[in-house]
Amino acid sequence: MAHPAGAADVLTVTPAGLYCPAGDFHIDPTRRAPRALITHGHSDHARPGHERVLATRETLEIMKLRLGESYAGAGQAIAYGETLALGDARVTFFPAGHVLGSAQILVEVGRCRVVVSGDYKRAADPTCARFEPVHCDAFVTEATFGLPVFRHPPTTDEVGKLLASLRLFPERTHVVGVYSLGKAQRMMALIREAGWDRPVWIHGALEKITDLYRACGAPLCETRKIAAGDKPKLAGEIVLCPPAAISSDLWLRRMPDPLIGFASGWMRVRARARQRGIELPLVVSDHADWDELCATIVETGCSEVWVTHGAEDALVHWARTRGLAARPLHMLGYADEDDAGEAEAAGAEE
Numbered sequence: 001m002a003h004p005a006g007a008a009d010v011l012t013v014t015p016a017g018l019y020c021p022a023g024d025f026h027i028d029p030t031r032r033a034p035r036a037l038i039t040h041g042h043s044d045h046a047r048p049g050h051e052r053v054l055a056t057r058e059t060l061e062i063m064k065l066r067l068g069e070s071y072a073g074a075g076q077a078i079a080y081g082e083t084l085a086l087g088d089a090r091v092t093f094f095p096a097g098h099v100l101g102s103a104q105i106l107v108e109v110g111r112c113r114v115v116v117s118g119d120y121k122r123a124a125d126p127t128c129a130r131f132e133p134v135h136c137d138a139f140v141t142e143a144t145f146g147l148p149v150f151r152h153p154p155t156t157d158e159v160g161k162l163l164a165s166l167r168l169f170p171e172r173t174h175v176v177g178v179y180s181l182g183k184a185q186r187m188m189a190l191i192r193e194a195g196w197d198r199p200v201w202i203h204g205a206l207e208k209i210t211d212l213y214r215a216c217g218a219p220l221c222e223t224r225k226i227a228a229g230d231k232p233k234l235a236g237e238i239v240l241c242p243p244a245a246i247s248s249d250l251w252l253r254r255m256p257d258p259l260i261g262f263a264s265g266w267m268r269v270r271a272r273a274r275q276r277g278i279e280l281p282l283v284v285s286d287h288a289d290w291d292e293l294c295a296t297i298v299e300t301g302c303s304e305v306w307v308t309h310g311a312e313d314a315l316v317h318w319a320r321t322r323g324l325a326a327r328p329l330h331m332l333g334y335a336d337e338d339d340a341g342e343a344e345a346a347g348a349e350e
Contacts, residue, residue: 006112006137007114007138009021009109010022010089010109010112010114011116013329013331015031016030016031017029017030017331018116018331020089022088022109023087023088023091023107024086024087025086025089025091027039027105027107028045028046028118029047029050030047030333032049033050035050035052035053035086036050036052036072037053038059038063039055039102039103039117039119040059040062040096040101040119041058041059041063041100041102041181042119042181042182044333044334045118045334046063046066048063048072049071050072050073051073051074052072052073052074053071053072053074053076054076054091055076055077055101055103056077056079056101056102058100058101058216059102059103060077060101061101062100062101062209066181078093079093080093080094080095080103080129081094089107090107090108090109091105091106091107092106093105093106094132095128095129096117096120096131097121097123097129097131098119098120098128098182099127099182100181100212100218101128102118102120103118104116104117104118104131113135113137113138114136114137114138114139115136115138115140116140117139118142119144120142120288121285121288122288122295122296123152123155125186125189125286126189126193126219127185127186127189127213128182131296133300136300137302137304138302138304138305139296139300140306140307140308141296141305141315142287142288142307142308143293143311143314144265144309145265145285145288145310145311146290146293146307146311146312147311148314149268150290151290151291152268152283152285152289152292155190155284156190156194158263158282158284159190159193160194161280161282162174162238162261162280162282163194163196165280166236169259170235170236171235171256172257172259173235173236173237173239173257173259174237174239174258174261174280175239175241175245175252175258175260175261176238176239176241176261176263176280176282177243177245177246177260177261177263178206178241178242178262179243179264180206181209182286183286184202184206184210185210185220186286187240187284188240189221191221191238192219196221198222198237199223199237200221200237200238200239201223201224201234201237201238201239201240202223202224202225202226202239202240202241203225203226203241203242203245204226206241206242226239230254232256234254234255235256239255243262246260246262247276259280260279261278261279261281261282262276262278262280264282264283264284265283265284265286265289267282267284293315294315297319297324298322302324303324303325304324305319305324305326306327306329308329308331309331309334312328312330316328
């Protein structure tokens, strides 16, 4: 008689990443795979060359936009809450709250339920569907900010710092580094919510993703792409650009007296901000902080926790003190928020 499936039977760790034998698919594989289920469109999770890709419609559109029309042999869209049978497994996608189209993936084999969360955040974000806790036996979580020191402040406070700096230095161009997928558009929405009534100027590398967000209904502020000859117009304005651009003296010369900001959860680490020459660190993260990681694990009701990347050991220790079976997966190929952002910005100069 076959034994009931456990989490280790549902998903195994392979050189290409998490693999489901019952359904013959990988989740966010780091190598080319016959069938790939993709949680979201960031480059460390959505790679080109898979034979078949299953993802939300928005993630497929993002992959097509960033990787080209031939990003995969075939793409299949799945809606949030929709369940599909793949071999002897069933999969259901739920919102992860990370970026547009991001999803957690519930994998069911027999009575065992395993949720792969991908990257996620718990804070409200008007540009994407909000995270939904999913009851499961095993929860696979990231731990990008998996240390007690990381507790993200309200985003309204951080955007308030930006607008206060503009009032204090009305002659300076406020240039804010943002990751091109997700962070840039979230900042556009937050700036609009804060009452900014002028256009926000953007680097050309942000334009296509921003247009996609807008087409999907995200409530963004008005944006204008910076063109040659716009320098006289930029004093006292907000400029959003990829991280690489704020390190480019050539690009910054277009700005009158630029004041450099950066929006990232890593701006909680002041030494990191100083090393990068950031005058205005804005702690705005698209990942869960320590309290949110812990609360999410409790909400799922899981008995097992697998930690894929980030500060794995601290979260594993916390889970074990609560009586949960927990282990780090030590998976390679997934970047933290800062590294992913830098990778996406590479080559983004106009």
